[in-house]
Amino acid sequence: MSNSPFITASIKTFNESQGIEKTIDSIRRQLAAYPHEIIVADSLSTDNTRELACAKGVTVVSLRHPEDRCCGVGHQLSYLHSQGEFLLLMDGDMTLEDEFIESALAFMQANPNYAGVAGRVAMDEGSNYEFKSRKQRINKIYPLGDCDHLGGGGLYRRSAIEKIGYLTHRGLHGYEEAELGIRLHQAGYKLHRLDVPYFSHTSHVMSTLTMLRYRWKSRFLSGPGELLRSAWGKPWFRDTLKITRNEAIFTLYWLLVFAMLLSGNGTLFGLSLLPLILFIGLKTVKNRSLFAGLHSVLNLTAFSAGLIRGLLTPLPDPMQPPENDIVSHQDAKQ
Incomplete structure (x- = not known):
């Protein structure tokens, strides 16, 4: 051999x-x-x-x-x-x-x-x-x-x-x-x-909320935004948009809701919430659970916040190696 x-x-x-x-x-x-x-x-x-x-x-x-x-x-x-x-x-x-x-x-x-x-x-x-x-x-x-x-x-x-x-x-x-x-x-x-x-x-x-907190703290939720940022100006940027489309659509939706809230127009703000209510209803029917519908919205909302965070986060050069060490058994015990 x-x-x-x-x-x-x-x-x-x-x-x-x-x-x-x-x-x-x-x-x-x-x-x-x-x-x-x-x-x-x-x-x-x-x-x-x-x-x-x-x-x-x-x-x-x-x-x-x-x-x-x-x-x-x-x-x-x-x-x-x-x-x-x-x-x-x-x-x-x-x-x-x-x-x-x-x-x-x-x-x-x-x-x-x-x-x-x-x-x-x-x-x-x-x-x-x-x-x-x-x-x-x-x-x-x-x-x-x-x-x-x-x-x-x-x-x-x-x-x-x-x-x-x-x-x-x-x-x-x-x-x-x-x-x-x-x-x-x-x-x-x-x-x-x-x-x-x-x-x-x-x-x-972990429970659902504990898991979301852990994902936020570890920055896993920033993944979609970081992926988009990593591809900016590259030939495959459109491919990253395809992969992150759900998170991107939900992010744009929440930005729209926030804009309607700031506008002070109660009617427009109320109308902006209708797609959210419909989405929860569809998820509830599909999963036969209201909690599943609410959890789906919570999860996508967390990814939306993470997407924005990821877009704003500078990324290291992927070609540069991170500082690292080979660990001996004695080192591992310390």
Whole structure:
């Protein structure tokens, strides 16, 4: 067996002590037949995620500065330290399914014009609106066949990533996989989701309001605005508008409502609220729950505020590496 890794598995983590060992074990089991390396890219976890990962004998790299934490920085950090011909992207709360690697490699080797491939996703029963909604829309979020981007990660061809300059945008707090997909399509590549299991995912157990507060504090809700800002002046800006259209429409709507409120015209303000009432009604009927309708509005409103925040946030150069360190087992204990 060659010492040079054929596959690099990248696991991005932030406080994933509950699942990181299971994630590593599932990947190691599926990659046993291939020369491989496993890299855990940690965003300065405050629990013992790094210690647990180091004890598993994998490479652990960590950010130096907490202000660099975001969804997009993890896999880019792994990529900077990686050697594999193929890059497997996972999160620390995922478990790699048995059938994926063999099927994914066969597809990629037979289709050189594809830059990445993923598979079906299994989710547990969520305890908050975000994850319950995500499970209800799982076939829409993770569509089979050719697709615009691979939500949740996938197996990527290194040569394709080298062609577009970087793996994931180190400044995006969300939508980093969408941004990656857009750049790959611009470079002439395709993406595909196979009808085979890829990973199972453990949902957050926070309540709906607690989850929204967490998403705001972590700046995840700024993802749509940051995606738009990252694409400003680039050929794929229109593609980012397509991806963020729901958040953008809701943002424009709330700006209109606010303008009507400031106008002092009660009639116009009342009329401006009619689309909101209709939207809640439609969501209530669709989900057979008034709470689901209200939660949907609350969620979109939070993303609207995040979109504006993201648009106003300067982004780092995605080609510049974040400051980072390779973590030893002794370092992880400190």
